[in-house]
Amino acid sequence: MVSRRDAAGRLVASVAHLLPPGRREWGAAMQAELEAIGPRGERWRFAAGCVRVVVTRPAVWRRTGYPLLVLALLVAGVHTVAGVSYGPLRWGLVGLVGALLLVVGLGRVRPFGPVAGGAAARGLRTGGHLLVGALAAEAVASMAHKTNHDIAGVPVYTVMFAGYLLGLAALTARRSPATTRTLIIGVAAGGVAAAGWTVLVMAFPPIPADPSAAVLFTVAGMGAAGWVAARRGGGAAELLAGACAGTVATLLILNVFSVLVAAGPAWLITPLVPHALTPADRLAGSRIEIHDPYLWMLLFGWLIAVGLCAAVVRRSAVDGVSADHAGPVPGID
C-alpha cells in the first residue's frame, strides 16, 4: 500500500496493528480512506475517529491490556522490593514476582490457554487472578518488611501461588472440559462456603487460631458443588465443580482472613502473644502470628488447585483432537 506517512497516517497505521487478526481488514480500510483525504485538519479529524474506533474495542483492550497489566505488576513488584536491604531476599522477591507473571503468561498458550469465550470462564480467570494477586502482594509486602534474613518463604509462596494460577488457567482454558454450568456451580458453591465461614467468624469471634473451620466450610462447598454438578453432568463435572469450589472457597477465605486480620477490630483477633509488654503490642503481635496456622489452609487449597490442574490437563490431552478442530473463536484472541 502506498502511504502518505504523515503523522496522522502513521498514527492510524500504528493503532491498526492493535486490531485482532480477524479485524485487520478494517484497519486497512481506515488507512486507505485516510490516504484519499487531502486537507490536513480533516485528515487529523478522520485519524482521531479511527483511533477512537480501535481503542474502544473490547477485543483490543484484551489484546493490549494483558501485557500492559503484566508490565505494570512487574514494575510495582520491583518497586515494592527495591528497599529490601538484604540482597538474597530482594532478588528472591523479584524472582517470585517474575515467576508468577511468567505463569500468568502461560495462561495464553496450551494447555492453559487461551481463555474460553464465555463470561463464566473469563470472570473466573480474572477474579481468580485478582484473588491470587492480592495474596501474593500481601506475602511480598510482608516478606519485604522482614528484619531477619529468612528467605524460606520465597520459594514456598512461589510454588503455592503458581499452583493456584495454573489450576485456574487450566480450568478456564478453551480446551478445558469444564462447561459453563460446571464453572458457575463451582464458583457459587465456593462463594457460599466462604460467606459461611465469614458469617461464622463475625458472629462468633474471634477468628479461630486454626483453620479447621475454614477447611470444613471448603470441604462442604466442594461436596455441594460436586453433588449439584453430578445430577446432570456426570463424574467429570462432579470432580471439576468440586475442585473449582474448593479453589474458589480457599482463595476467598484467605483474602477475607487477610483483610480481617490486617484491618479488623481487636475483638476479632485471637490473643496469641500473651507476654507482650502492652495491649497494643499484644494485638500487633497476634495479627502477625495468626497467619502461620493459615498457611495450612493455603497448602490445602494448593493441593486442590494442583489436582484440578492435573485432571484438566490430562482430560484436555485426551480430548485434544476434537478441541483442536474446533478452531479459534473470532474476536476472542
Added chain:
Amino acid sequence: MTRSRRLSPQTIAVLSALAADPSAWRHGYELGRQVGLKAGSLYPILIRLCDRGLLEATWESDPPPGRPARHLYRLTGEGARVAGEGAAEEVLPGRSRSELRGAW
C-alpha cells in the same frame, strides 16, 4: 428465544443513505460526510452491518495512481429489504447484544 435490537438513529441514517442507490458502491469517508458521522461513529456501524449480513464490502478495483484502493460498501439484498421496510420502525431479529460485542 429470538431477541431483537432496535437500530440506532445513526445506523438508520447510514442504511437510508445506502438505500438511495442500492446498487452503487460507496466509500466510508463520503458516506460519513453525507450522513454527518465521523469515523469514530461510522466504522462501528459499518462493521456491525457487515457482520449482520446487511452490507457487503469490497476493495476498489482501479484506484488512481499513488493512492491505495479504498474499501467500498453497498447494501445486500437483506440490507435493502431492511432499509426499504422503513428503518425507523425496524427491529432487527438475530444476534444478541453479547454476540455483537463478541464479534470484536
